[in-house]
Amino acid sequence: MIEIKVLASSSAGNAYRVTDGQTELLLDAGLPIKDLRQKMNFELSSLAGVLISHSHKDHCKAVPDLLKVGTDCFMSQQTKEEGGYESHRVKILEPQKTIRIGTWTVLPFFLEHDVPNIGFLLATKDGDKLLYATDTYYCKYTFNGLTHIMIECNHSYDILQAKVEAGILPIDHKNRLIRSHFSLENVKKFLQANDLSRVQEVWLIHLSSANSDAERFKREIQEVTGKLVMIVG
Ligand SMILES: [Zn+2]
Ligand SMILES: [Zn+2]
Secondary structure, eight states, X not given: OOEEEEEEEETTEEEEEEESSSOEEEEOOOSOHHHHHHHTTTOGGGEEEEEOOOSSHHHHTTHHHHHHTTOOEEEOHHHHXXXXXXXXXXXXXXXXXXXXXTXXXXXXXXXXXXXXXXXXXXXXXXXXXXXXXXXXXXXXXXXXXXXXXXXXXXXXXHHHHHHHHTTSSOHHHHHHHHTTSOBHHHHHHHHHHSOOTTOOEEEEEOOOSSSOOHHHHHHHHHHHHOSEEEEOO
């Protein structure tokens, strides 16, 4: 059984604690380590590893300190180079190549963003499957048999457009957002393209503080999927 705990979820910092009951992992570590420690009740040592999606600070701020205290941090070669990490605790993930971490099987895959970014498909021994995809405007892959989905739902086109028309959002900022982050509209399309028959929970993560509407996003995703939708931010 998969359990998800959100420690932080926004452009100010992202970190999610997940467990299958045996092996505990952290998905992204975009917080100062002292905040991370506190939010984890000082149980950092219970982590079997930390999976890092990309080099933006809201996803990897704690990495240098996590490496220092001996935590394995899994990331792409590009993210390692971007961060300048030199430690045997850095474990390189190759997209489309499955690895085992404790009782989890992890498949990393490329996501479209403004820097190299990866998502993760995490499978437990008893066949539960968690998808984690953030900081992307598009995911070209589809997945079967997912039971848990954690997906960015950053903004919606109509909120952005209304702000552009009101003169409070520069058009190039809008264009940058829609080419780097997942909109409500694209999340719906993505979810509809996937096999949702086994899905138990959909978590909407990384909402923009300025360009989202949590209650509306939750309601609309619930309508499209017929699933339990959890929202953070
Ligand atoms: Zn981010
Ligand atoms: Zn990013």
